[in-house]
Amino acid sequence: MTQGKIYVVGLGPGDEKYVAAAAREAIKQADVIVGYKYYFQFIQNIISDKQECIDTGMKRERERALYAFERAEKGEKVCVVSSGDSGIYGMSPLIWEMKKERESKLEIEVIPGISAFQMASALLGAPMGHDFCVISLSDLMTSWQTIERRIIAAAEADFITSIYNPKSNGRYWQLYRLKEIFLKYRDPKTPVGYVRQAGRKDQEIVVTSLEEFDPEQIDMFTIVVIGNSCTYSFENKMISPRGYYNKGVEKGVKAGQAIMIKSFRTIESQLKNKDIPLWIKWPLIHCIHTTADFDMENIFYSDNNAVEKWNTLFESGNPPVIVTDVSMVASGIRKAAIERLGVKVKCYLSDERVKELAEKEGITRTQAGIRLGVQEYPNALYVFGNAPTALIELTDLMRKGKASPVGVIASPVGFVNVEESKHRLKVFKDIPKVIIDGKKGGSNLAATIVNSSFAYKDAENLRPGREV
Secondary structure: OOOOEEEEEEOEOOOHHHOOHHHHHHHHHOOEEEEEHHHHHHHOOOOOOOOEEEEEOOOOHHHHHHHHHHHHOOOOEEEEEEOEOOOOOOOHHHHHHHHHHHOOOOEEEEEOOOOHHHHHHHHHEEOOOOOEEEEEOOOOOOOHHHHHHHHHHHHHOOOEEEEEOOOOOOOOOHHHHHHHHHHHHOOOOOEEEEEEOOOOOOOEEEEEEOOOOOHHHOOOOEEEEEOOOOOEEEOOEEEOOOOOOOOOOOOOOOHHHHHHHHHHHHHHHOOOOOOOOHHHHHHHHHHHHHHOOOOHHHHEEEOOOHHHHHHHHHOOOOOOOEEEOOHHHHHHOOHHHHHHHOOOEEEOOOOHHHHHHHHHHOOOHHHHHHHHHHHHOOOOEEEEOOOHHHHHHHHHHHHOOOOOOOEEEEOOOOOOOHHHHHHHHHOOOOOOEEEEOOOOOOHHHHHHHHHHHHOHHHOOOOOOOOOO
């Protein structure tokens, strides 16, 4: 008896011109062609009158596979057809599972086709230029709990995401839930595209944004593509650069700045509260970027428009002096920005007068440094990244009317008098201030808040790193 064979063929998206040459040849060689009845319209000009076509309705995949084996085991060549690629939500897995189950010796040949997400991607421009995943929202054979975990993983990991089976008559809410999840991790302006009937005569292509995306416009014949943090819109298309950093993302952006921009956008997408005002969001993201600690969102405190007010002063042509408690803070303030704005940064710890004053008054060297700073620059921007005693010294001098800073950045760190020093500062309602509440802080945080004020004009476009 002649040895039978099963070809598992992907027909592509629908138009006959997208059927691969190998698929055409397999169809022509087959004695029997088995598939969902809707697919046969796409290969009418390939099949002949001598071939037997077995078409079935939806949800009868196992029946089609069983019929293919029964005919092939009689020595016939059987072609099982799927739309798109037969290995992507198609018949290939079921055919191989059945071969194992039946302990069949039949030869199986899988012939790939252009998948729906590939066709949609081509029509949308180039949205799949970097790492991507494909998720089906159909819960017929996979629990919704599992699907939702996959959605969260894709959104959190910044995968470009293609959605199959996004909606049906009885399954309408899942796409709304997917949008809700993605908005927790992605910028609302993230490009989203969808293609209905990709590669077919009723084809429809739409590019929108994540916040404007309307699940009511989607049906079961639609593929949805959600961009990642680097995807952008151009000529009503979606582009996802292969290089995340400086290869075509933004003209004139150097590698270091491009990394910062990517990091800031990632951080913004993961903030719990996305509706905070820009004068809080900008320095807050700087703090999270510096520490990789999202608890900053809970402990970051700012008076109204503090960093914006300081930026105005720095850009005025007569900028205030910055006085820091320790040299590490001064070291972290961007030198290029200081030179651009003509800002003087002072730390008194190495001043010869500090040791003498500290010993004479029985105070810490940082306290002594601040006391000297107030004598010379009572109206400076005072920045604390280490010493709570220094911050307490400043508040005492402010209380006595000897200091009237243009602002205070309070980020001392530790376990002794740290929280108390910050509570003392909050009493001064008329002094613009930024505070890292609690025990956390550090010189790096204090410096990055200063840097955020230098670059506040870049805040709206979330474009940090001008001086990197």
